[in-house]
Amino acid sequence: MIRPAISEDVDALVKLEAIFPGDRLSRQSFRRFLKGNTASVLVYAEGGEVVANSVVLYRRGSLSGRIYSLVVHPRVQGRGIARALLAAAELAAVSRGCNRLCLEVRADNQTALALYLKSGYIPCGQINNYYQDHAPAQRLHKLIPI
Numbered sequence: 001m002i003r004p005a006i007s008e009d010v011d012a013l014v015k016l017e018a019i020f021p022g023d024r025l026s027r028q029s030f031r032r033f034l035k036g037n038t039a040s041v042l043v044y045a046e047g048g049e050v051v052a053n054s055v056v057l058y059r060r061g062s063l064s065g066r067i068y069s070l071v072v073h074p075r076v077q078g079r080g081i082a083r084a085l086l087a088a089a090e091l092a093a094v095s096r097g098c099n100r101l102c103l104e105v106r107a108d109n110q111t112a113l114a115l116y117l118k119s120g121y122i123p124c125g126q127i128n129n130y131y132q133d134h135a136p137a138q139r140l141h142k143l144i145p146i
């Protein structure tokens with residue numbers, strides 16, 4: 001089941017982020033996102049357990065949302081959960097008035113790149129030295145008809 005995250009989910013969200021190496025969202029960031037109106041945080045829960053999440057960030061005055069995080073627990077990967085969360089994140093962005101989503105992903109993250117390309121995202125540039133370990137990022141975007 002996909003639903004908006006609530007404050008009781010923060011522990012699970014932090015745990016989920018911790019599974020993966022690299023830049024992670026902190027507990028404080030999640031709390032800030034859930035309190036304010038600058039982000040849509042969605043979770044996928046199964047049997048009461050949060051096993052995946054997506055985060056879209058918004059900027060005032062911009063019609064473009066930014067997919068900041070999309071994580072699926074390895075135990076449940078390969079079942080279409082990321083694709084479903086991405087579609088739900090797009091709907092959330094549209095409901096906020098956005099007509100475009102953009103994101104950065106590690107250029108060597110073949111799994112995520114395949115997901116985004118298959119979901120209609122278009123490469124729109126590479127940023128060198130983007131991550132803490134200096135790895136480059138691939139930028140992608142998608143126009144979402146309102």
Ligand SMILES: CC(C)(COP(=O)(O)OP(=O)(O)OC[C@H]1O[C@@H](n2cnc3c(N)ncnc32)[C@H](O)[C@@H]1OP(=O)(O)O)[C@@H](O)C(=O)NCCC(=O)NCCS
Binds near residue numbers: 020073076083105
């Ligand atoms: C990338 C990630 C979110 C995909 O989650 P998932 O739930 O397993 O993905 P889905 O089952 O919805 O698969 C959707 C598409 O992604 C691609 N994909 C998923 N797993 C893949 C794999 N192991 N190898 C290649 N492509 C893969 C495929 O295109 C797949 O479509 P298909 O099944 O029709 O071929 C997940 O692997 C993950 O959490 N990775 C670590 C965090 C991360 O890299 N997040 C993205 C950074 S922005």
